[in-house]
Amino acid sequence: MAKKKVISIENRIPKLKEARKKKANKRLIFYLLLFFILISVIVYLQSPLSDVNNITVEGNDLVDKKTIVKLSEITTKDNMWNLELDEMEEKISDLSPIKEVTVKRNLPRTVNISVKEYVRVGYVKENGHFIPILENGQLLKNHTVEIPNGDAPILSGWEENSTYLSEMTQELRNVKPSLAAQISEIHWVPEETNPYTIQLFMNNGQEVVASIRDFSEKIQVYPSIASQIDPDKEGVIHIDVGAFFVPYDQEKSGDQEEINEGRETEGEADNGTEG
Incomplete structure (x- = not known):
């Protein structure tokens, strides 16, 4: 019995091979993008770009801004993501005129302190x-x-x-x-x-x-x-x-x-x- 010659599907259908190649390229591009994003995040977190640049205070009347900021212990050398927001709120709320306080990150480099004072x-x-x-x-x-x-x-x-x-x-x-x-x-x-x-x-x-x-x-x-x-x-x-x-x-x-x-x-x- 004569042997039959086996022909691969890729040779029979050249378009399938091209499609697989494109899919592999897209996957490679995705992983490269993900890699660069992760590298960028790490660089951002470790660099001065993630340090606090501005501190805003709103809702204060009886207590001046400097007193509130000093009590929060926030400085422009602090990293945005290393801030203990709950701890800051607790310290600021110790001020007699303060009824409520909320500290939030306002990206990219601002920290907002919102207070409500007793009337x-x-x-x-x-x-x-x-x-x-x-x-x-x-x-x-x-x-x-x-x-x-x-x-x-x-x-x-x-x-x-x-x-x-x-x-x-x-x-x-x-x-x-x-x-x-x-x-x-x-x-x-x-x-x-x-x-x-x-x-x-x-x-x-x-x-x-x-x-x-x-x-x-x-x-x-x-x-x-x-x-x-x-x-x-x-x-x-x-x-x-x-x-x-x-x-x-x-x-x-x-x-x-x-x-x-x-x-x-x-x-x-x-x-x-x-x-």
Whole structure:
């Protein structure tokens, strides 16, 4: 029997051989690219190109940028990928005014520190300076100011770190900024029957007696009440129990004017309430 000559498929189909060659070339190119990418990453991580070049701080008001950056211990010699972000956040959050902090990498070479501070709700005067009070009741003795900028009332007669001061600051936190800005001073004047009694002096010269408890809710009616009082009359607005006005010249006699706590129309507000 004559032997049959075997012909390979590659010789029979030249296109198949060419296709295999192209596939092998593509695979080679892929591996070369992957190799160069890995080399580039290693060079980047080991070179100054991955060092911190810029540090940004946002959300700070009571604490300056330099203090925050110094506490984070970040320097321009640090490698972006060697930073312990959680540890930095913990260190920065130790600052009294800081409520929340987030540290993030912002590629290629920036670190962003975002902070949220406790709200300043008042000031306490001490040794000729004013100490800011935060919403959590803390006094920022290292952040004194010569003159308050009018963004919060001055608190007088309060015991430092007392429960009453803490409750008052929490109530102030819930007062609308536009309304809080109308309050000049808040004095704690505890009575035997009610240790929560407070006395307010408003920027327009009016005096208000209220209670720490539910203060943020009851003070909301003040604008409506004040608009009903004759501007020529001076006295005390009471919003602690009910709502009434006692002129100074009638305090001893105990006379008082009942006041409607609801919002008045513009016309009614202009007429006032006659006693």
